[in-house]
Amino acid sequence: MKIGYFTDGYLPQINGVATSVEELHDSLTDRKHEVYVIAPKYPNYKDDNPNVFRLKSFRLYKNPELRLSYMFPDRIFQKVLKIDFDIIHGFSGGSIPSLGLALAKLKRKPYVFTYNTRLTHYTHYVLGGKLIRPKAVEKVVELYCNVCNHVIAPADYVKKELIEFGVKKPITVIPNGVNTKRFKPQKSDFLRKKLGIPKEDKIVIYVGRIAKEKSIDFLISTFEKVFRKEKNIHLVIVGDGPERKNLEKLITKHKISDRVFLIGFVEHKDLGRIYNSADVFVFSSKTETQGMVVLEAMASGLPVLTVKDRVFEEFIQNGVDGFIVEKNGSVFAKKLMEILEDEDLRKKISANARKKALKFSLEEIAKKFENLYKSLR
Known part of the structure; x- marks a missing residue:
């Protein structure tokens, strides 16, 4: 299968979303699938993988640096448009997953969305929580998930939370995987x-x-x-x-x-x-x-x-x-x-x-x- 991962959370970021996307990409590539990653461009960062496409971005936070892509399609995105994906999968929410959703609708391809981040707990990042309230975020999550073909929740509790928000589309619980070969008991000083x-x-x-x-x-x-x-x-x-x-x-x-x-x-x-x-x-x-x-x-x-x-x-x-x-x-x-x-x-x-x-x-x-x-x- 040709699988497109659309995510604002990816290398060189070091966080749970970036790690899960990278390791899922590697695992499915090992299983002989063609996996592409569409992510924000970071200055002075180069990918070894030719199947990673970087879109123009702006800095959201300085330390650690966190960037979001612009919503308009750029020259690189024109190349993405030519890929005949079998599945398009967005992670966590943001500008690039939204582009992935639009592309899936345009090409009539299945769109899967993983709810990696409990967004209602992050409203304090916008004017100290005074501008956007958790209830408003719940509504946005509900609307977004209900235009997807399928939603992934990493835990049963998260699935129940999404249902409480009003999500009607099918939700499957698939936890994030852990690299048990890299992370293993081995004493170190x-x-x-x-x-x-x-x-x-x-x-x-x-x-x-x-x-x-x-x-x-x-x-x-x-x-x-x-x-x-x-x-x-x-x-x-x-x-x-x-x-x-x-x-x-x-x-x-x-x-x-x-x-x-x-x-x-x-x-x-x-x-x-x-x-x-x-x-x-x-x-x-x-x-x-x-x-x-x-x-x-x-x-x-x-x-x-x-x-x-x-x-x-x-x-x-x-x-x-x-x-x-x-x-x-x-x-x-x-x-x-x-x-x-x-x-x-x-x-x-x-x-x-x-x-x-x-x-x-x-x-x-x-x-x-x-x-x-x-x-x-």
């Missing part, structure tokens, strides 16, 4: 050497965008409680984003600058060493459609501790292959200390987390997409 952390100290990590909706301020405030009782623990925050300066001020306020490290973005190919350097992975966002980094951590055999959210409850069995607790600083801190102090518990959870992640391997997820595409032709 990468972070210890990079940050000068003693061998006997424990390392707790967060990976992801540094943004308001990720609630990293909750993690930092919680760690201040942990540090009062235990000094040989370090929190490493991997990623960057608009909240970085605010978090730096919070770290200074709590007087824990010697224990919390903000190391910025790392190349996706280096993330395996990051996970393998840590003892526990923590995550406090309640806005995910699935949480790619949580699965990557589990695939790496890392015990994960998340706040209670229905999305995580779909693939983490609390106390068996990970931990889920209420979003309460004292409760979170207590559970984290329990995990760090019990090596046997960490080993048991680590083994079970790896087993669970294997159920989300790229190979298994690619088969599900392939079967769906075939059913729509």
Whole structure:
């Protein structure tokens, strides 16, 4: 099949949407399909893949750089128009998926849309949430999904949410896949050497965008409680984003600058060493459609501790292959200390987390997409 992926989230971005699109592209290419990616153009970034088409774009955010394409078709898009796609698939919403939808309607091809981002939780990016309200976003999502042929939700809870919005079109739950060959249990001293952390100290990590909706301020405030009782623990925050300066001020306020490290973005190919350097992975966002980094951590055999959210409850069995607790600083801190102090518990959870992640391997997820595409032709 000739498959067109239309997405505003793609390399060189480092986020869940970009990662899932790239890895799905690779997996289906391995299965002998012709997969094309249409994405925003980034200055000074070159693709090795000739099947990636970059459209003219403008910068939406500076750090990390995030770009959106213009809605009008440019010279490159004229080349895209000549491709006889069997399936056109848009991801997450934005200008390029909208172009994909228009192209699908023009050529009478099936249009599949993956709802990667719970957009109602991101209205604060537009004039602090004063201009656009969540209810208005719900209506836009409903209207958009109802002109698609098929909608993909990464989790059952997200499917239920879309139905509540008023989406009538068929919705299939297909979770994002995780690269279980890249992310696997394999001890590393990468972070210890990079940050000068003693061998006997424990390392707790967060990976992801540094943004308001990720609630990293909750993690930092919680760690201040942990540090009062235990000094040989370090929190490493991997990623960057608009909240970085605010978090730096919070770290200074709590007087824990010697224990919390903000190391910025790392190349996706280096993330395996990051996970393998840590003892526990923590995550406090309640806005995910699935949480790619949580699965990557589990695939790496890392015990994960998340706040209670229905999305995580779909693939983490609390106390068996990970931990889920209420979003309460004292409760979170207590559970984290329990995990760090019990090596046997960490080993048991680590083994079970790896087993669970294997159920989300790229190979298994690619088969599900392939079967769906075939059913729509």
